């Protein structure tokens with residue numbers, strides 16, 4: 400594979416995460432008033448620390464009572480079908496997306512180096528000259544003129560979680576923003592450090608719905624409420640200008656928008672979030688396929704590019720391009736690929 404093809408593959412994989420699609424028009428929303436955390440928040444919940452020998456760390460987690468719900472939707476994109484009943488057990492889940500400050504604490508304690516900070520693996524990119532296998536990640540670069548779809552993604556050497564827009568950028572002042580440029584194994588390593596897991600897709604969607612079974616959004620069926628933005632998405636002409644009418648161009652500090660019915664913030668919008676589940680083009684059509692039976696990924700270190708499911712859309716989702724800031728929305732993501740619009744949150748399973 401030529402280096403250019405490799406870069407294209409990476410960019411295309413990132414494009415998969417953004418998703419194609421025409422979309423219904425959404426009303427312009429005024430900036431929401433600051434939510435429960437937001438600008439004054441350090442990004443680190445009280446009691447946050449590495450797991451002890453016996454118990455996982457529970458700081459920043461919300462208890463979710465299990466139950467049954469309708470997973471998927473018939474009203475969205477084809478991959479959201481078919482809606483089907485799913486049962487989940489009680490679990491705990493992060494109230495907010497993992498922040499830069501939390502990930503920094505993990506790195507400081509462990510010395511962990513993320514995939515984007517390491518040279519690309521030759522096994523994953525056969526035929527690519529060694530000098531091209533440099534640490535790099537995929538960055539959103541607004542084009543100056545009309546460009547083919549996904550041409551706004553660029554593989555940038557030196558882009559990583561500490562440099563979200565590439566060399567010269569940084570995370571100073573962004574401690575309470577979601578961490579980005581984390582690959583699947585990076586998210587998994589962080590979760591295990593706390594004695595936790597990545598959520599299954601079913602857990603994530605159940606938590607995101609916040610008890611509003613069947614609703615299009617965590618707050619109801621309209622993209623805004625009384626003209627008030629409810630999540631960090633894109634306003635303006637995509638992909639040229641994000642005018643930040645919702646109060647935030649790019650990522651936002653966690654918790655600037657209203658919490659859902661379970662107390663979670665930014666489940667939809669802000670950044671996409673990893674789940675541990677492997678991608679399937681469609682949901683199973685019957686409830687007998689209980690996603691909680693999927694084996695936990697505790698011991699698994701993925702080698703290869705079998706996609707995983709990511710959920711919830713991001714600050715790049717626009718009403719005229721990708722209406723995926725909804726609980727049912729889902730996309731495949733190359734587990735090796737870190738990008739600027741993808742983060743995660745963690746769970747503890749109570750079984």
Ligand SMILES: [Ca+2]
Nearest residue numbers: 631632645647
């Ligand atoms: Ca925004």
Ligand SMILES: [Ca+2]
Nearest residue numbers: 665666668670
């Ligand atoms: Ca999110």
